[in-house]
Amino acid sequence: MKKVGIPQGLFYYYYYPLWEAFFRFLGLVVVRSSPTNKKIVDDGVTLAVDEACFPIKVYYGHVNELKGKGVDYIFLPRLVSIEPKSYICPKFMGLPDMIRAGIKDLPEVIDITVDLSRGDKGWQKELARLGKILNVNYRQIKKAYNYALEEYFSYRMIARQGYTRDEAIKVWQGEEISLPLDTPLHIGVLGHGYSLYDDFISMSVIKKLRGMGVKVYLSEHLPTEGIEKEASTLPKRVFWTLGRKMVGSALYMDKSPDIDGIIYVACFGCGPDSLIGEVIERKVKKPFMLLTLDEHTGEGGIITRLEAFCDMLARRKKRDEGYLPCYG
Amino acid sequence: MICYLGVDIGSVSSNFVLVDQRGKVREKIYLRTQGNPVKAIREGYMKIKEGIEGKIDIRGVGTTGSGRHLASILLGADIVKNEITAHAVAASYLYPDVRTIIEIGGQDSKIIIMENGIVTDFAMNTVCAAGTGSFLDQQAARLNIPIEDFGRKAVASSQPVRIAGRCGVFAESDMIHKQQMGYPVEDILMGLCEALVRNYMNNVAKGKRIAEPVVFQGGVAANIGLRKAFEKFLGCRVIVPEHYNVMGAIGAAILAKEYVEGYGRRSLFKGDDFILTGDFVSQSFTCNGCANLCEVVCIKRDDTPLAYWGDRCLRWESSLGRGSRENLKVV
Ligand code: SF4
Numbered sequence: 001m002k003k004v005g006i007p008q009g010l011f012y013y014y015y016y017p018l019w020e021a022f023f024r025f026l027g028l029v030v031v032r033s034s035p036t037n038k039k040i041v042d043d044g045v046t047l048a049v050d051e052a053c054f055p056i057k058v059y060y061g062h063v064n065e066l067k068g069k070g071v072d073y074i075f076l077p078r079l080v081s082i083e084p085k086s087y088i089c090p091k092f093m094g095l096p097d098m099i100r101a102g103i104k105d106l107p108e109v110i111d112i113t114v115d116l117s118r119g120d121k122g123w124q125k126e127l128a129r130l131g132k133i134l135n136v137n138y139r140q141i142k143k144a145y146n147y148a149l150e151e152y153f154s155y156r157m158i159a160r161q162g163y164t165r166d167e168a169i170k171v172w173q174g175e176e177i178s179l180p181l182d183t184p185l186h187i188g189v190l191g192h193g194y195s196l197y198d199d200f201i202s203m204s205v206i207k208k209l210r211g212m213g214v215k216v217y218l219s220e221h222l223p224t225e226g227i228e229k230e231a232s233t234l235p236k237r238v239f240w241t242l243g244r245k246m247v248g249s250a251l252y253m254d255k256s257p258d259i260d261g262i263i264y265v266a267c268f269g270c271g272p273d274s275l276i277g278e279v280i281e282r283k284v285k286k287p288f289m290l291l292t293l294d295e296h297t298g299e300g301g302i303i304t305r306l307e308a309f310c311d312m313l314a315r316r317k318k319r320d321e322g323y324l325p326c327y328g
Numbered sequence: 329m330i331c332y333l334g335v336d337i338g339s340v341s342s343n344f345v346l347v348d349q350r351g352k353v354r355e356k357i358y359l360r361t362q363g364n365p366v367k368a369i370r371e372g373y374m375k376i377k378e379g380i381e382g383k384i385d386i387r388g389v390g391t392t393g394s395g396r397h398l399a400s401i402l403l404g405a406d407i408v409k410n411e412i413t414a415h416a417v418a419a420s421y422l423y424p425d426v427r428t429i430i431e432i433g434g435q436d437s438k439i440i441i442m443e444n445g446i447v448t449d450f451a452m453n454t455v456c457a458a459g460t461g462s463f464l465d466q467q468a469a470r471l472n473i474p475i476e477d478f479g480r481k482a483v484a485s486s487q488p489v490r491i492a493g494r495c496g497v498f499a500e501s502d503m504i505h506k507q508q509m510g511y512p513v514e515d516i517l518m519g520l521c522e523a524l525v526r527n528y529m530n531n532v533a534k535g536k537r538i539a540e541p542v543v544f545q546g547g548v549a550a551n552i553g554l555r556k557a558f559e560k561f562l563g564c565r566v567i568v569p570e571h572y573n574v575m576g577a578i579g580a581a582i583l584a585k586e587y588v589e590g591y592g593r594r595s596l597f598k599g600d601d602f603i604l605t606g607d608f609v610s611q612s613f614t615c616n617g618c619a620n621l622c623e624v625v626c627i628k629r630d631d632t633p634l635a636y637w638g639d640r641c642l643r644w645e646s647s648l649g650r651g652s653r654e655n656l657k658v659v
Pocket residue numbers: 053054055056089090091092192267269270271272273
């Protein structure tokens with residue numbers, strides 16, 4: 001059986017179940033790189049071009065690890081657009097080529113282009129091309145794709161229940177993970193899935209908050225229509241998919257009465273993040289914190305900010321609910 | 329005397345206070361951490377006890393600062409709080425209607441916005457040295473001015489020189505340039521104060537609405553030139569509290585007092601025997617458990633491990649068999 005390697009970075013968190021089910025249906029064995037660790041990061045930083053943002057650097061490290069795992073193919077999709085009239089960050093467009101240039105002697109790269117900005121047509125062509133690479137006829141490919149979509153939707157349903165995307169992937173694979181209990185403090189956390197759900201990149205922001213007794217709300221837990229509706233209130237349409245979702249989610253959270261505050265986790269060196277972060281900061285009325293991460297971020301500083309933010313919300317809440325000021 | 333101990337362990341300084349039952353500061357100690365927090369904690373504890381005549385009865389301990397967990401392990405803290413909350417509590421304890429807290433320490437700086445005694449917004453800078461006390465230390469050393477005289481000399485200036493304050497490196501070369509052009513030293517000193525204030529306002533306080541009363545605290549608040557520069561920039565009075573350099577520790581002590589009194593708890597304070605007789609060491613090693621190769625720090629007392637840090641998977645910490653970070657819960 002042939003093996004296909006999938007790097008555990010970037011759009012992995014959004015689409016792994018789709019990809020895995022697709023290849024599995026066609027009889028391939030899927031091999032993942034390890035969850036991000038220090039070696040992957042160090043390798044990625046060395047191999048990647050300097051201008052790359054942190055999540056992309058880390059992605060290089062994942063590809064590099066897969067190279068040594070004896071796979072026949074490496075799956076590096078070229079994501080351009082995942083919905084009509086909207087785009088993914090332009091840095092993804094040339095990614096497969098950049099990686100080929102940066103990492104020598106890769107196994108065969110599956111670099112199909114995902115561009116749904118002008119509808120389905122080009123996509124069908126790409127699926128056919130994928131069939132050629134894998135040596136499978138088009139009907140089989142279509143079948144596999146439909147199967148994969150179903151799996152993908154079931155994964156999305158799992159994520160909606162209150163899990164993070166990385167937890168949802170595990171649950172989808174059959175692991176049992178109990179949902180965190182409800183606690184008095186509720187915080188909405190936003191950010192690119194590939195930084196937020198990568199424990200190494202985000203320094204486990206979500207786990208840290210939960211450890212402080214916070215119930216974390218994520219974009220995935222909100223109704224899609226609600227997010228889109230809020231996003232459409234902006235004077236100019238954000239034609240950048242993830243950014244629009246984040247602004248929409250922030251506005252939605254701002255209105256929902258059971259969320260006490262909002263944290264935006266941004267990546268240092270990410271243009272879209274600094275832009276979106278600022279838009280959100282200006283629009284949101286609830287307590288808001290922008291947390292910027294990079295390779296050199298000290299964990300202590302992150303913990304201090306998170307704790308201070310939680311303290312602030314907890315003490316406000318106590319005051320508003322009419323308790324005496326209590327410093328615990 | 330019944331009292332509460334507040335400890336603030338930073339990378340540059342370690343501060344200790346004892347407050348009495350009425351919340352009044354009875355003794356304070358300000359030490360250099362000098363890269364050895366374990367030593368600083370024990371030394372500070374011994375010194376602060378010496379400062380008080382008669383027997384003292386410590387009923388609660390609060391810790392803050394980047395070494396707050398370490399201090400909590402050594403002393404037995406009832407409450408472990410981040411620096412933002414601790415500083416805010418201290419300032420609003422002394423000035424209940426405070427709206428803005430400017431805090432500049434040796435290694436970092438922060439701004440805290442308050443309303444009715446509650447933090448409503450904050451920001452901190454831990455990256456850029458140009459907005460912190462170490463910047464002034466360096467420049468003072470360059471000009472051969474003892475840091476203690478810096479402020480007094482600076483306020484003698486009538487015509488401060490404009491110095492680029494965006495970043496420490498630029499500021500330094502700009503300052504040398506101005507010095508060579510023959511500007512009087514007091515004008516350069518005041519220029520440095522103004523550069524630091526501009527840097528702080530543009531980086532740390534960016535986008536925040538500054539309302540009165542404004543309290544200025546942290547080790548750097550001793551510098552009267554800096555206070556004047558803030559007053560000039562903000563166009564309002566800036567208050568420097570009496571115990572400006574130990575405010576974090578005061579906040580920690582107040583928090584411990586409220587906590588112990590409020591919940592009627594017995595303190596977790598370890599007492600002299602534990603703190604003063606044992607041999608404490610902190611060791612670090614690289615864990616080979618997986619590809620993360622974590623730098624794990626272990627605190628031991630006479631070969632018994634008390635706490636671990638730095639293990640991403642908590643494998644070492646959980647080997648101690650209890651939630652040693654339980655007291656971090658906010659709610
Ligand atoms: S959106 Fe930001 S983090 Fe994501 S790929 Fe683009 S630059 Fe990198």
